[in-house]
Amino acid sequence: xxxxxxxxxxxxxxxxxxxxxxxxxxxxxxxxxxxxxxxxxxxxxxxxxxxxxxxxxxxxxxxxxxxxxxxxxxxxxxxxxxxxxxxxxxxxxxxxxxxxxxxxxxxxxxxxxxxxxxxxxxxxxxxxxxxxxxxxxxxxxxxxxxxxxxxxxxxxxxxxxxxxxxxxxxxxxxxxxxxxxxxxxxxxxxxxxxxxxxxxxxxxxxxxxxxxxxxxxxxxxxxxxxxxxxxxxxxxxxxxxxxxxxxxxxxxxxxxxxxxxxxxxxxxxxxxxxxxxxxxxxxxxxxxxxxxxx
Amino acid sequence: xxxxxxxxxxxxxxxxxxxxxxxxxxxxxxxxxxxxxxxxxxxxxxxxxxxxxxxxxxxxxxxxxxxxxxxxxxxxxxxxxxxxxxxxxxxxxxxxxxxxxxxxxxxxxxxxxxxxxxxxxxxxxxxxxxxxxxxxxxxxxxxxxxxxxxxxxxxxxxxxxxxxxxxxxxxxxxxxxxxxxxxxxxxxxxxxxxxxxxxxxxxxxxxxxxxxxxxxxxxxxxxxxxxxxxxxxxxxxxxxxxxxxxxxxxxxxxxxxxxxxxxxxxxxxxxxxxxxxxxxxxxxxxxxxxxxxxxxxxxxxxxxxxxxxxxxxxxxxxxxxxxxxxxxxxxxxxxxxxxxxxxxxxxxxxxxxxxxxxxxxxxxxxxxxxxxxxxxxxxxxxxxx
Numbered sequence: 001x002x003x004x005x006x007x008x009x010x011x012x013x014x015x016x017x018x019x020x021x022x023x024x025x026x027x028x029x030x031x032x033x034x035x036x037x038x039x040x041x042x043x044x045x046x047x048x049x050x051x052x053x054x055x056x057x058x059x060x061x062x063x064x065x066x067x068x069x070x071x072x073x074x075x076x077x078x079x080x081x082x083x084x085x086x087x088x089x090x091x092x093x094x095x096x097x098x099x100x101x102x103x104x105x106x107x108x109x110x111x112x113x114x115x116x117x118x119x120x121x122x123x124x125x126x127x128x129x130x131x132x133x134x135x136x137x138x139x140x141x142x143x144x145x146x147x148x149x150x151x152x153x154x155x156x157x158x159x160x161x162x163x164x165x166x167x168x169x170x171x172x173x174x175x176x177x178x179x180x181x182x183x184x185x186x187x188x189x190x191x192x193x194x195x196x197x198x199x200x201x202x203x204x205x206x207x208x209x210x211x212x213x214x215x216x217x218x219x220x221x222x223x224x225x226x227x228x229x230x231x232x233x234x235x236x237x238x239x240x241x242x243x244x245x246x247x248x249x250x251x252x253x254x255x256x257x258x259x260x261x262x263x264x265x266x267x268x269x270x271x272x273x274x275x276x277x278x279x280x281x282x283x284x285x286x287x288x289x290x291x292x293x294x
Numbered sequence: 295x296x297x298x299x300x301x302x303x304x305x306x307x308x309x310x311x312x313x314x315x316x317x318x319x320x321x322x323x324x325x326x327x328x329x330x331x332x333x334x335x336x337x338x339x340x341x342x343x344x345x346x347x348x349x350x351x352x353x354x355x356x357x358x359x360x361x362x363x364x365x366x367x368x369x370x371x372x373x374x375x376x377x378x379x380x381x382x383x384x385x386x387x388x389x390x391x392x393x394x395x396x397x398x399x400x401x402x403x404x405x406x407x408x409x410x411x412x413x414x415x416x417x418x419x420x421x422x423x424x425x426x427x428x429x430x431x432x433x434x435x436x437x438x439x440x441x442x443x444x445x446x447x448x449x450x451x452x453x454x455x456x457x458x459x460x461x462x463x464x465x466x467x468x469x470x471x472x473x474x475x476x477x478x479x480x481x482x483x484x485x486x487x488x489x490x491x492x493x494x495x496x497x498x499x500x501x502x503x504x505x506x507x508x509x510x511x512x513x514x515x516x517x518x519x520x521x522x523x524x525x526x527x528x529x530x531x532x533x534x535x536x537x538x539x540x541x542x543x544x545x546x547x548x549x550x551x552x553x554x555x556x557x558x559x560x561x562x563x564x565x566x567x568x569x570x571x572x573x574x575x576x577x578x579x580x581x582x583x584x585x586x587x588x589x590x591x592x593x594x595x596x597x598x599x600x601x602x603x604x605x606x607x608x609x610x611x612x613x614x615x616x617x618x619x620x621x622x623x624x625x626x627x628x629x630x631x632x633x634x635x636x637x638x639x640x641x642x643x644x645x646x647x648x649x650x651x652x653x654x655x656x657x658x659x660x661x662x663x664x665x666x667x668x669x670x671x672x673x674x675x676x677x678x679x
Contacts, residue, residue: 076516101514103484106406106437125610139610139641154556159610160664163640180555182402209556212402235559238544238566239575246540246555246577248513249402259563276564278665 002129002174003149003194003201004092004120005068009133012066012090013038014057014073014081016048020096021072024137025049028070031140033133037064057088070126070135071095078122079104086117094135095121095185099248105183112185119185123248125155125177138175146171148284149195151188152207153178153214153247157235157277161205164281170288173201180247182211188218196226203229203288205280206271208262210236211249215262223269229287231272233280234262295510295523298341300383302488302506305521309479311472312502316385325366326359328384334358335387338365342377345507350374355387388502393492394453395419398435398476400486400511407435407480409473411449415492428452441477446470461499468501483521484514530574530597537589539578546571548675549594549603549632551587553578553612561606561668570672573600578617587620588627595628601675603634606667607646614638614646622653633674634658637667 011028015021016038026049028035035051037060044055054060057069069090073081078097085093093112100122112119120127126136130143142159144166152158155177162175176191178184188206195201204226208215215234222230237259239245241252252258263273272287274280297305303313315332318341319325329336340352347353352374354365362384372379393415401408412419413429423430431452433445450466450473459465472493480488489507496502510521526532534541540555548565550572552558562572574594578586587605594600607617618638625634634657638646650660659674661667 075513099513101484101517102400102486102511103437103481103514106400109405110437137611142610142640152556154554154559156552156554156608156610157556157560159554159640160557160560160608163608182400183405207556209559233560235556235563237563238572239559239562240542240544243542244512244540245542245559245575250555250559275567276665277560278663 002132003191003198004127004174004176005129005133005135007034007132009068009135010034010036010066011133011135012036012057012060012069013051014069014071014085016040016051016053016072017043017046018072022048024072025051027137027140028134031134032131033135036066057084057090061088061090066090068092068094068135071097073097075099075101079108082108082119083111086112086115089115090117093117093119094124094126095119096124096126096137097121098123100181102183105181109183109185120176121179121185123181124179125158127174127176129174130172136177138177142166143175144171146173147200147202147288148172149191149198149201149204150175150207151178151191151195151204152176153180153209154207154235157207157233160277161207161233161281164278165284168281168285170281170285173198180249182249184249187214189221192218192221192226192230196228201228202291203231203284205284206230206232207280208232208234209247209250210239210245210259211247211251211257213257216265219265219269219271222271229291231274231280231283231287232266233274233277234259234266295512295521296343297508297510297521298343298380299339299506300341300381302508303503305483305508306479306503306506309475309482311475311479312500314386314388314502316383318381318383319366320370320381322363322367322370325382325384326363329356329359329362332384332386336362337385337387338362338369339383339385340369340372340374340379341381341383342374342379344375344377346375352379388494389497390494391497392495394494395491396449396473396476396493397487397489397491398480398485399489401434404434406437409433409435409441409445409449409477411452413452413454415494435477440481441474446473449473455495465495465499465501472501472503483508484511484518485509486511528597530593533596534576534590534593537586537593539576539586539590539593541593542575543597544572544574546573547601547679548671549573549600550606551576551578551590551594551603552606553608557606557608561604561664564664564668565604565672568668568672570675573597584616584620584623587617588624591621591624591630592628595630600632601678602671603632604667604671605634605636606664607638609638609641609643611641613642614640615642615649618646618649622649622655625655625658631657633678635661635667635671635674637661637664639663
């Protein structure tokens with residue numbers, strides 16, 4: 001078991017003929033992922049890394065069934081590509097693209113539920129179920145199959161924590177990078193819900209950062225709904241207000257969205273909050289061990 | 295990016311939103327000349343990217359060209375809430391009958407725009423909502439449907455314009471037109487915030503945008519060709535931006551470079567926890583190659599001297615070897631003599647360590663894990679102060 005993707009997942013890559021799209025298609029294939037089709041309008045009939053390319057998502061889905069789309073489409077064309085994937089019946093869309101306008105994402109988020117499609121990202125590294133499926137750009141080499149769920153707003157912090165977990169002999173069920181934009185798809189709560197229901201997952205590491213109130217809402221959700229242990233880390237305690245810290249959504253606005261308020265909310269809900277990424281891996285290891293012995 | 299009042303108003307005018315005759319001056323003499331063009335009495339208004347201009351004395355009503363010149367001289371010398379006044383707007387003054395508040399703001403929680411109106415301008419909205427809930431409209435706008443007619447009617451009703459007053463029907467119509475035009479503006483201009491505070495009803499029964507606060511989505515600048523961001527005031531930030539790097543200047547003395555926004559934020563936090571202070575946030579990004587690492591180091595050294603530098607890289611897709619090569623090149627080329635602590639882990643970390651060992655740069659120290667790297671750089675910086 002795992003969440004969202006497994007070895008039955010059939011991945012379609014939108015923007016497969018671009019530099020990033022082609023490179024990461026090769027990496028996804030090398031990690032054992034079932035990449036069945038690619039789409040770039042005007043490039044139908046070609047092959048990239050042995051994967052057939054189609055002109056449209058509809059055509060690809062009709063010819064070779066696919067249920068997950070990974071997007072490497074440039075920001076100005078991402079909105080349309082997201083609509084296309086949803087309208088073609090893709091159930092899970094993973095948008096790697098960074099820099100999509102807020103207006104476009106608001107329109108996409110209003111449309112996707114009408115088609116029953118879920119979104120991860122944008123501006124995210126995607127997700128991975130180690131040794132089974134990688135839908136995105138996470139470095140599969142540092143992952144190992146196991147019982148730890150990871151959900152994060154930061155790519156490299158995820159790698160940092162996962163690397164420590166793997167070194168400590170703690171594998172991962174699924175790791176989800178939800179992305180760094182203010183308007184985004186699946187968040188902490190949806191992932192926590194799925195991890196709680198997943199038989200394989202025994203504990204979850206939540207990696208947050210400044211901006212918005214996703215962590216505060218997750219804290220309440222965990223307190224009221226989670227039986228599995230959750231440990232957390234929040235980055236950006238020393239970020240100056242009003243400045244975007246790399247991610248479009250990582251910004252303290254006035255007095256809201258601070259790391260201190262997020263940490264306080266998580267602690268108030270009884271969730272251990274680590275002082276560093278390496279401590280987060282330690283805390284999760286201990287929590288899973290405790291759960292196994294009780 | 296945040297627009298200055300006069301930049302926002304120029305776009306307002308082009309979008310058919312009612313603004314008063316006005317122009318911008320950067321010298322007191324120019325301001326005095328403009329007074330004759332826009333008409334007297336005139337308001338002289340500080341142009342600075344901050345609120346609280348009125349309270350700070352940055353807005354004056356003047357009755358003569360001489361008064362305008364004197365006010366402009368004073369205001370141009372001001373710094374308001376830490377922001378320098380870059381110019382003054384000289385604007386025709388009007389007799390205000392009523393002040394209202396109108397805004398459209400992108401809401402993270404709603405994942406879309408929110409229309410906000412208040413019957414009274416310049417007041418605390420939360421406080422007004424408690425005192426008189428009927429005086430406030432907060433209405434989410436569906437991103438696909440756009441602004442609906444009923445939402446416009448809600449605003450006009452909440453405004454409670456005196457039905458007996460002269461021209462009340464015209465004023466209601468004008469207010470509705472402003473709400474519609476503001477939504478078009480918000481949408482077409484890729485704004486994430488448009489605020490008119492105050493939106494006024496003049497003694498003559500006109501509805502006018504007396505102020506403008508506009509934030510344009512940085513991600514949408516590619517389709518807003520006439521909105522150009524200012525060059526950052528900080529030399530390091532300007533240099534980093536030209537190289538396509540995310541850079542935020544900070545006040546400390548430890549230069550920080552890392553890959554990934556979260557990792558760099560986390561590194562800065564760890565430095566603070568150990569009693570040090572970071573000089574910057576610099577993210578060289580996911581697939582960083584050697585020239586990017588070099589550009590980052592060069593940007594950092596364009597600013598005030600740092601006591602020490604920490605390079606914290608976790609290679610996912612990034613090959614640590616490439617980053618190491620870029621660092622060695624940049625350190626040699628720029629003659630960097632400040633101590634540099636380097637932590638490389640993940641993809642091609644061993645090859646990266648070998649590159650640094652071969653270069654044998656005397657000021658570079660290799661740290662084996664992130665916690666050790668932070669401790670080391672904070673200790674070194676402390677010794678050098």
